[in-house]
Amino acid sequence: MNLVARLKTLEEFEKLNQLGVGVFCVDTVFAAKSLSIFSLAQLRELKNLTKINNKQMYVLINCMIHQDDLPSLTELLINLKEIEVDGIVISDLTVYVLAKDMGMDHLIIYQPGTMNTDSYSEEYFSKRKIKGLTISREITLDEIKLICRNKSGIEISLVIHGYLDMFYSKRKLLTNYLIHKEIEGKNLINNYNLRLNEEIRPNDFYPILEDKFGTHIFRSHKLLSIDEFSELKKIINTFFIERMFLPDKEYYDSIKLYSEKLAKEEFLNKYDSFDSGFYYKRTEKIKGELNES
Numbered sequence: 001m002n003l004v005a006r007l008k009t010l011e012e013f014e015k016l017n018q019l020g021v022g023v024f025c026v027d028t029v030f031a032a033k034s035l036s037i038f039s040l041a042q043l044r045e046l047k048n049l050t051k052i053n054n055k056q057m058y059v060l061i062n063c064m065i066h067q068d069d070l071p072s073l074t075e076l077l078i079n080l081k082e083i084e085v086d087g088i089v090i091s092d093l094t095v096y097v098l099a100k101d102m103g104m105d106h107l108i109i110y111q112p113g114t115m116n117t118d119s120y121s122e123e124y125f126s127k128r129k130i131k132g133l134t135i136s137r138e139i140t141l142d143e144i145k146l147i148c149r150n151k152s153g154i155e156i157s158l159v160i161h162g163y164l165d166m167f168y169s170k171r172k173l174l175t176n177y178l179i180h181k182e183i184e185g186k187n188l189i190n191n192y193n194l195r196l197n198e199e200i201r202p203n204d205f206y207p208i209l210e211d212k213f214g215t216h217i218f219r220s221h222k223l224l225s226i227d228e229f230s231e232l233k234k235i236i237n238t239f240f241i242e243r244m245f246l247p248d249k250e251y252y253d254s255i256k257l258y259s260e261k262l263a264k265e266e267f268l269n270k271y272d273s274f275d276s277g278f279y280y281k282r283t284e285k286i287k288g289e290l291n292e293s
Contacts, residue, residue: 001233003258004058004157005251006243008036013049019252020259023056023238025089030073031060032091032213033165033244040079047083058087062111063213064170065094077102087131091168096130107131109157111240113165114138119147126152133157134240137164141228141279148235155238160225161254162242163207164277167217174210192245207245218244224274226257226264 002022007013013024026046027034038046043059050057059080065073073095080088081104088104090096091112099105110116110125111134125133132155135144148156174188188194188210195205196217204220223242225232232239241258243251250271256262268274 002056002238003255004238004240005255006035006241007046008243008248010042010045010049013046015252016255017053017055019255019261021055021255023058023087024050025058025060025240028059028061028076030063030065030069030076032063032168032211033209033216034060034211035243040083043080043083043085047085050086056086058089058109059085060089061095062089062091064168065092070094070098074098074102077104080104080107089134096128100128105130109134109155111157112136113168117143119150122147122150122152122154122156126154131155132238134159135236137223138278138283140282141231144232145235156236157238157240158232158236159223159240159242160229160232161223161258162246163218163222163244164242165216165244166219168214170214172210173215174208209244219277221273221275222246223277225276225279226267227276228279229258 003020004023004025005016005021007016007024007026016024024046026038026043027036029037031037047057061073061076077098081102085107087109088095088099088107089109089111093110096105096108096110099108106129108130109132110130114136116133117136117139121133134157135147137159144158174194178186178188190209190211192209194208196208197205206220207218209216239258241251241254246254253262253267253270257264257267
């Protein structure tokens with residue numbers, strides 16, 4: 001069983017290593033929602049650390065790719081091949097196409113957020129010899145089990161903790177809002193303290209972030225999967241623990257929780273605003289199904 005943690009600095013490596021992290025995931029210049037972009041020199045140093053400690057190193061290339069990005073992205077992939085990273089987490093299949101041409105398709109982990117919701121995705125991508133795919137968290141626990149019944153050899157992963165991204169647009173929505181309201185002198189780019197609130201949901205506050213790649217909106221509650229974790233470990237080997245909007249101390253304790261170094265009761269006494277996501281609640285109805293009252 002591997003826990004995947006996002007690393008902010010090289011100095012954090014030893015602490016997360018001791019907490020039981022098996023895979024260290026870091027941001028590149030093509031990482032949306034980035035926490036700390038690692039230079040090529042830092043990536044090489046991290047690769048040495050993971051190799052010495054028998055751990056793995058993943059990199060994030062999870063933004064929307066456009067034509068103008070292709071030369072820089074190709075150069076980055078060339079460097080990642082030379083560094084010998086263990087995995088490349090993507091959301092845009094353009095990266096897969098480039099990686100395949102370079103003989104790197106076996107490193108690709110397809111993590112598009114809300115799109116991997118069926119068993120055919122596993123079958124389709126296993127034939128393309130990628131490293132793995134991350135199942136969407138918008139499906140129920142029973143549906144996750146159904147997908148994992150087929151053993152294709154591809155690495156199946158799941159995001160089990162933290163704020164989940166539910167909307168991504170390349171449009172600069174916060175910037176455009178300021179323009180629409182004729183508000184000057186405010187810069188909302190890379191501001192992690194902003195929240196959306198709807199009139200019909202007065203108690204829900206949705207984290208929103210605008211970066212150079214667009215706008216991201218997250219669920220109002222953090223996902224907690226500790227009650228389901230023992231069951232999930234039987235069918236899935238790799239688990240991402242999301243770090244967005246979490247203080248460092250809470251993130252470290254979250255890793256402790258899933259590596260059985262911290263009891264659930266102690267964790268919940270410290271932190272709140274969790275729910276079980278869609279493990280037991282379907283996000284939409286099947287065509288023809290009656291509405292519930």
